[in-house]
Amino acid sequence: MSKLRSLTVWFNSGHMYAFIISILGILLFGYINKFEFLHYSTSSWVWVYALTGASLILTFSLVQLPPEGNEQTMESAVYLACIFVFGGSYTLTILALNCLIFYFFDRSTSWWKHLTNFSIYTVMICVSSFTFDVLGGLPGPLLNDKLTAYLLTLAVYFVSNTFLIGLYYYILYKGTLFETIKDILKDSVIVYLCTLVLSLISTVLIVHNSFLGLVLFLCLSTLLCYSFKRLFAMYRNIEERANTDQRTGLFNHSYFEEILEQEIQKSKDSGTTLSLAMIDLDDFKKYNDHFGHLQGDKLIAFVGETLRSESLKSGTIAARYGGEEFTLLMPDYDSQQARAYIDLLRKKLNNSRFTGVEIFPLGCLAFSAGVASCSSDIHDKSQLVDQADQALYYSKKQGKNTVHIYGAHSPLEQEIDFSQDVRDIEQQLNLFMYKDMETFRHSKRVFRYAMDISDLLELDTLTKRQFTLGALIHDIGKLEIPWGILNKKGKLEPEEWEMVKWHVTWGKKMALTNDKYKDLAPYIELHHERYDGKGYPYGFKGEEIPYLCRMLTVIDSFDAMTTERPYQPTKTIAEAIIELRACAGSQFDPKLTELFIGYIDSREPQHSEIVL
Incomplete structure (x- = not known):
């Protein structure tokens, strides 16, 4: 017993x-x-x-x-x-x-x-x-x-x-x-x-x-x-x-997914740091094509054994993600420490002897890596993986055999990417112009609000990109709602309202089909969650909802109240402010609500004055 x-x-x-x-x-x-x-x-x-x-x-x-x-x-x-x-x-x-x-x-x-x-x-x-x-x-x-x-x-x-x-x-x-x-x-x-x-x-x-x-x-x-x-x-x-992955002796993809979720939760509960690195062997296909798959498998096994032995020494968790990709989960490492550690691994492999490495462009075994660190706004393990994957993408863009931290690319590069992303998303939103012009206009207005709020919150360039693009694309899932429901005059029937609520899930699936927009999925999926936990689709409550998703909820609701909609009356700015304050603590984050009201007051003081 x-x-x-x-x-x-x-x-x-x-x-x-x-x-x-x-x-x-x-x-x-x-x-x-x-x-x-x-x-x-x-x-x-x-x-x-x-x-x-x-x-x-x-x-x-x-x-x-x-x-x-x-x-x-x-x-x-x-x-x-x-x-x-x-x-x-x-x-x-x-x-x-x-x-x-x-x-x-x-x-x-x-x-x-x-x-x-x-x-x-x-x-x-x-x-x-x-x-x-x-x-x-x-x-x-x-x-x-x-x-x-x-x-x-x-x-x-x-x-x-x-x-x-x-x-x-x-x-x-x-x-x-x-x-x-x-x-x-x-x-x-x-x-x-x-x-x-x-x-x-x-x-x-x-x-x-x-x-x-x-x-x-x-x-x-x-x-x-x-x-x-x-x-x-x-x-x-x-x-x-x-x-275990039988080829390398590392943990396999399935176990990595399981342990990643546990480590993220542990990091949040204890307030400790956690970093994830995605590693991809450079020009592996060239080696595979030249020497054949059997020799390619031996190279994969060699890299896996190197990662395994190093991870045992450092207390990190190495796994084979698939093909020539590997992951390294690093509890108690911040992004800079993780980058330094992965860089040492990269140099160790550069100096490692293995048959046929002279065929590589650099004449040695090399990899590119992306590093991302867990933050309070990470609500799903896939977000951290996507961020590390995006950092890996930028590492490849910089000429390979480098380690890149998520969000650390140059301001000029960020600006160019941001402008291109805005154009790409607007192309998709143009589909609303034949189906529901008001949703198109609403998305553009919410985007402009988000741009101003980003400056007010002094967000870094990467976070600003995510927030504003998330605001622009947040209603993309409404493309799946039938025209008759989307443009219905009068109150929606219960089953029609249930269909409207599905737009957050449909929109998330659309975003996940494009690697560039995976990190926008939380803004699409969670902008109808409520501070009191009575929102959808998950019923998240308080700080379970990422900080900027709570901000987007305030912006989205304010614009919905102050512009014409087929299924609810339009409010003046003054009436909308009253409604925001009335719902602060239930539907909206109280602090963010007051921050947004302050922004509206400074922008249009003559409209926000409440006349009794």
Whole structure:
């Protein structure tokens, strides 16, 4: 069953819990057992030694369970069998002797943990024995007509063990008691059930076959423990093969996706830095075409082994992303540290000897890399991957064999790219001119607002590009809405409104089809989320919504209120400001709402004055 001896963290609250449980356990032991072992006969002591030996064997026969490898023991089967055959007081004697012997074998564990474990088991045995007695159970053979008493005793033992251990973890690590107990059940319910069933089997064997029955029970239990260990070893082997790229020995793409999500969440929860590098071998196709795929695979394996050995030294996580692309996930690295580290890897590969590298343009093995760092506005793992991928794209543009940080390209290059992106998006928005001219005009106005707000917020060039282009393209998904709904006069029917709400998802899918616009997807998808969590499509709340997406919500709503729409009346600027303030804290971020109102006041003070 669950034990405390593996814990190494110790707080005052946990110490208090252990103290209370220890006092309770000692008092219960003295009250129930009354030191009756001082009056045992020789035959009684023989059984005490035999059952203590059996419980010790099972205590040392640890069971490991997939997927986490949590260690469980099955000695509780002996204690429950003792309750059914000999009674609670006799069982406490066996428990005391077991814990005393185990203490001398396991001196590395603190004495208070041994005492706490003894006390927890004492409470469990006393409560279970009391339940058995109250339900009419009698020590001795297993009686068919008392099956309810046996089953409920097993249930009480199971529940008390789970509750006492769960309460300890809850006090120690906080969280919620329900979630803590649920985690314990999820990890160990199989061993619990096996233990409970084995206790009934051992009861029958001990009563009818005496010591031979105990030996048979021990054989069955140890074989079961061994089977669990083999199962866990097999699971680990399969898991390792499933998570590993066979060509390079690195983690594969699927595992990278999984660990990336975990590391992003860990970075957000702890406030630590996290960087991701995308690495692509330069001119690999040329090498592959010249020497053939088998030699190309050897080169991939060589690069993979280099990344693997270096990542083990640095605590980073290397994976093969696909083909000649690799990823390196770097917890506790900011973008500059990550760039410096990847640059060292690049130089190491440049100086590495490998057959045929002279065919490369630089005469050596080289790669281009893009680095991106996790920020508070990253709400999805694909965003970080897209940013690193874009940085990799700029690294290739700069002549390859370089490392580029996302957002670090030159202002002139940014300006040229931005102007081209605006033209490209406007070409797509021109489709609205035949379907819904007002959506086209709305997108342009929101874009101009976003340009002004970007200056007001003093956004860096890259963030400004994302925000303003996101504002320009935010309603692109409405191209999928039927003309009749998009231009309907009057209130939309519920099913029509549901279709309109889908435009954020359709628009995101459109953006993701073009690598240049992947980083705009959050502005398209999240501009109808609400600060109070009642928006769509996800119901994100407060700061779960990226900062500039919350700003876009204010801008989008203000323009919607102050320009003519077929399904709602038009407001004046003064009325719109009243509405913004009324919805601040519910629909809109209060601080950003006031910032935008201040911008409107400075821009058109004569229109924003509210006349009563």
